[in-house]
Amino acid sequence: MNIVPPRNAFPLAIAAVAFGFVGLFLLYPLYRVFGASFLDAKGIRFTFENYVRIASSSFYRGSIYNSLSIGVLATLVTTALATPLAFAVARLPIGGKTALVSLAVLPLVLPSFVSAYALLLLVGHAGIVTQALRSIGIPFGSIYGAPGIVLVYALTLYPYVLLPTVAGLKAVDVSVEEASQNLGASRWKSFWTVTFPLVIPSVLSGALLVFIDTLENFGVPFVLAEDKPILAVEAFKLFVGETDTNPASAGVLGVLLVSMAAIVLVIQRRYLARRRFATGAQRSPPLIGIGRGWRILATAYCWGLVLFSLVPFFAVIVIAFLEFRGPVLHAQFSLGNFAELFRRGYRPLVNTLLLSSLAALGVVLLGVPIGYAVTRFRNRLTTLLDIVTTIPFAVAGTVLGIGFILSFNSGWLVLTGGGSIMVLAYTVRKLPFGVRASSAILHQIDPSLEEASINLGVSPMLTFARLTVPLMLGGIVGSMVLTWVTVASELSSTVVLYSGPWQTLTVVMFQALEGTGAGLAAATAALLLFFTVIPVALVYRLLRRHELSLL
Amino acid sequence: MATISIDRVGRSFGAVLAVRDISLEIRDGEFFTLLGPSGCGKTTLLRMIAGFSELDAGAIRFGERRIDTLPPHRRNTGMVFQNYAIFPNLTVGDNVAYGLRARKVPARRIAERVGTVLKLVHLDGYAARWPHQLSGGQLQRVAIARALVIEPEVLLLDEPLSNLDAKLRVEMRGEIRQLQQSLGITALYVTHDQEEALAISDRIAVMHAGEIEQIDQPDGIYCRPATPFVAEFMGISNLLAGTVTRRDGARIVATVGATEFVIATSQPAPGQAVAFCLRPEALRVIAAGDTLPPGWFSLAARIARVEFLGALTRLDVELAGGTTLRVALLDPSYDALSIGRALTLAYDPQRATPFQAP
Numbered sequence: 001m002n003i004v005p006p007r008n009a010f011p012l013a014i015a016a017v018a019f020g021f022v023g024l025f026l027l028y029p030l031y032r033v034f035g036a037s038f039l040d041a042k043g044i045r046f047t048f049e050n051y052v053r054i055a056s057s058s059f060y061r062g063s064i065y066n067s068l069s070i071g072v073l074a075t076l077v078t079t080a081l082a083t084p085l086a087f088a089v090a091r092l093p094i095g096g097k098t099a100l101v102s103l104a105v106l107p108l109v110l111p112s113f114v115s116a117y118a119l120l121l122l123v124g125h126a127g128i129v130t131q132a133l134r135s136i137g138i139p140f141g142s143i144y145g146a147p148g149i150v151l152v153y154a155l156t157l158y159p160y161v162l163l164p165t166v167a168g169l170k171a172v173d174v175s176v177e178e179a180s181q182n183l184g185a186s187r188w189k190s191f192w193t194v195t196f197p198l199v200i201p202s203v204l205s206g207a208l209l210v211f212i213d214t215l216e217n218f219g220v221p222f223v224l225a226e227d228k229p230i231l232a233v234e235a236f237k238l239f240v241g242e243t244d245t246n247p248a249s250a251g252v253l254g255v256l257l258v259s260m261a262a263i264v265l266v267i268q269r270r271y272l273a274r275r276r277f278a279t280g281a282q283r284s285p286p287l288i289g290i291g292r293g294w295r296i297l298a299t300a301y302c303w304g305l306v307l308f309s310l311v312p313f314f315a316v317i318v319i320a321f322l323e324f325r326g327p328v329l330h331a332q333f334s335l336g337n338f339a340e341l342f343r344r345g346y347r348p349l350v351n352t353l354l355l356s357s358l359a360a361l362g363v364v365l366l367g368v369p370i371g372y373a374v375t376r377f378r379n380r381l382t383t384l385l386d387i388v389t390t391i392p393f394a395v396a397g398t399v400l401g402i403g404f405i406l407s408f409n410s411g412w413l414v415l416t417g418g419g420s421i422m423v424l425a426y427t428v429r430k431l432p433f434g435v436r437a438s439s440a441i442l443h444q445i446d447p448s449l450e451e452a453s454i455n456l457g458v459s460p461m462l463t464f465a466r467l468t469v470p471l472m473l474g475g476i477v478g479s480m481v482l483t484w485v486t487v488a489s490e491l492s493s494t495v496v497l498y499s500g501p502w503q504t505l506t507v508v509m510f511q512a513l514e515g516t517g518a519g520l521a522a523a524t525a526a527l528l529l530f531f532t533v534i535p536v537a538l539v540y541r542l543l544r545r546h547e548l549s550l551l
Numbered sequence: 552m553a554t555i556s557i558d559r560v561g562r563s564f565g566a567v568l569a570v571r572d573i574s575l576e577i578r579d580g581e582f583f584t585l586l587g588p589s590g591c592g593k594t595t596l597l598r599m600i601a602g603f604s605e606l607d608a609g610a611i612r613f614g615e616r617r618i619d620t621l622p623p624h625r626r627n628t629g630m631v632f633q634n635y636a637i638f639p640n641l642t643v644g645d646n647v648a649y650g651l652r653a654r655k656v657p658a659r660r661i662a663e664r665v666g667t668v669l670k671l672v673h674l675d676g677y678a679a680r681w682p683h684q685l686s687g688g689q690l691q692r693v694a695i696a697r698a699l700v701i702e703p704e705v706l707l708l709d710e711p712l713s714n715l716d717a718k719l720r721v722e723m724r725g726e727i728r729q730l731q732q733s734l735g736i737t738a739l740y741v742t743h744d745q746e747e748a749l750a751i752s753d754r755i756a757v758m759h760a761g762e763i764e765q766i767d768q769p770d771g772i773y774c775r776p777a778t779p780f781v782a783e784f785m786g787i788s789n790l791l792a793g794t795v796t797r798r799d800g801a802r803i804v805a806t807v808g809a810t811e812f813v814i815a816t817s818q819p820a821p822g823q824a825v826a827f828c829l830r831p832e833a834l835r836v837i838a839a840g841d842t843l844p845p846g847w848f849s850l851a852a853r854i855a856r857v858e859f860l861g862a863l864t865r866l867d868v869e870l871a872g873g874t875t876l877r878v879a880l881l882d883p884s885y886d887a888l889s890i891g892r893a894l895t896l897a898y899d900p901q902r903a904t905p906f907q908a909p
Contacts, residue, residue, distance in 0.1 A: 446634060446636065448632045448633070448634060448636040449636050449638060449639075451601075451603055451623075451630070451632070451636065452630065452632060452636035452638070452697075453638070453649065454602075454603075454623045454624045455601055455602075455623060455624070455626075455628060455629070455630040455698075456624075456629075456649050456650030456653055456697065456698075456701060457624050457625070457627070457650050457653035457654055457701065458624055458649075458653045459622070459624050460622075460624070463624075467638060467640075470640055471638075471639070471640055
């Protein structure tokens, strides 16, 4: 619905600020990464050499192959696990459904690399389970490399498929299934020939999000890949290791990473987002009656999958309270790990809290007006704004971090070495979520309310501030908390951008993983989980309505 | 309080002309209705006056003052929305006070004026209530109070009754009309319901495909539709087309099929085609032996269909030459109405309304 009061400067002002911000802190850094990939080592001469060099290296060809094959495999496994779960949640009479759904969305907000790390503690080389099995003579294969990475992705990313598929299944009107049965198809035949084809776009659209996430994820392969090269990790290693003026090779990997994700994102937007056949069902189809045996089986599958996905997080918390002697774990309660963590100072905790809060504030301050302009004032300018603010979805954190260093290390705007560069990177990365969340909230607020306010003499800008924002408040708080939580566990751009005193909890974990501080890493992870779960639990009622499905 | 002059206003959405070159003068204190089917441009025209839809061409004035160049929040119009648009986060009192606060009226005056206007819409004592505690009809009253309290130059109502149930709709439209008359405010009302338009308007503009088909008082719109579209939109009618065979004083005689109709008009000339309408309720059944009312003419017909509608009975009758006519009868005697039966119908030639040649 368009409420364009003629010649209104308000959306123009929003667009100007938004384009300024996105231009400086997203497009310019990306341009610099792009530029770096086409310049020689000194950063002067234009060349294709870098691409040739990467392409001729079997190691980097391997990293592309690994990233893509792990991504595809993880997407297939995730979809295969999540689609039956979605079907059961939407259509089968399984036990404890409300609690199940609440728990099933948790992996979306929990840091995936913590899950990877827990897996390492349990079944890694020196893992508890590995040791125990070995001590009784059972050999245990390696979870390093592709199997472990795919497992962690499947267990942490399945809500991306689950949520849209459940929504899709519920959006199929009962009448189409009834029509099919009335024409003589059995219940199962109706489901497979009518309902299922209708939700395929929802399933695929979630699957593509999973794929994009696996491409850009830094923490999980960093923890579990061992010697296997993965694009997002190698880009970081190259960038840190490169001694030339121009980080050409890191630039090439960055461009590859962004291009691949961008292609998938375009497919997702172009072909799938618009192929939602079934919307606005008058009445959702009823639960399908199944026998007791099937019911137990379905309940076991759903609860099994959801609980299993949370096991790593429980394990981390338990392990954090056990005693480490060197790298060796002892089954004895101890606060030693936390003592060690805090002996090093409270700074990482304070940094995480401070930077996340500032970034969440930034996302709301930018995202809400942009969402408003995009939703309420439809024209070419706001359509462009909508597209531009989607770009960060396709930009791996590592690549954005590299772009930030290239852009703001010298010149008129120097930001490197401070906390502000991290806040800006986080804000850019989470901006799409802020925009989509506020635009979803706005779709539930009748535009005639704003028209009524303007008609009564309040200018569009004041109407937005005094009427629209208060009406959106619940949703804004919800999306702010979600932004906060996801920023607190951000690793991929943090690891490129942090410096000296600006270590965050994720950096402490990252460093402890590189060294031998397993106990320290576990305590940090537990602390991070605490600061993630508590805020989400507090605002869960607000979140349930819509925001989780937008992450 | 003001006249509204709409001067050659146009607006297109892409290739669709929503409003085509409309000119219209709404008098001071008049209750004026834009009537038409959905998509005819009536809401776009109203929103142009409120400032929520842009003009491609033309000008709108309140009195002498041009307002289409003003932003919507400076036009001083009071608008009542189809879905009421009551702010759910404010109490009834604060909803009504909203426009006054925007105008920086002192707090004491606000309380006074809110109290007065709530009394006017029969909601005194409701100021502290929340919108979700109110019924649809009450919300509608709040919306009207909120629009009136700012003493707007014109009151704009966009299908305000379409969300209410039938009984309440009839009650509210009476109240709106009474309120408008007692305040003497210029009101522009948009609806697709012809009965509603007829019941409350001083004048009606019937719109179709972005253009005005006819502007007239309610009885003129109903009894003397200017175009076939207006005739059909204002209720089932007999749209007939034939050829003028001769002139008979101030009347013409036209042949439709094999039946002659007499129309009280001097145009068009014999030999030319003529289109006209004859309302179903303008036809009467003449029992055998009864005389025709003076100046009326009769038709021989045969009953093809009978539809009993309660207060009304509808007949489809066939005339010589195969033309079908619809007839509406109040309180007929039923034993005479069986299918296939012959009967005599009579009509006043004044009620046969010819359309201008397109």
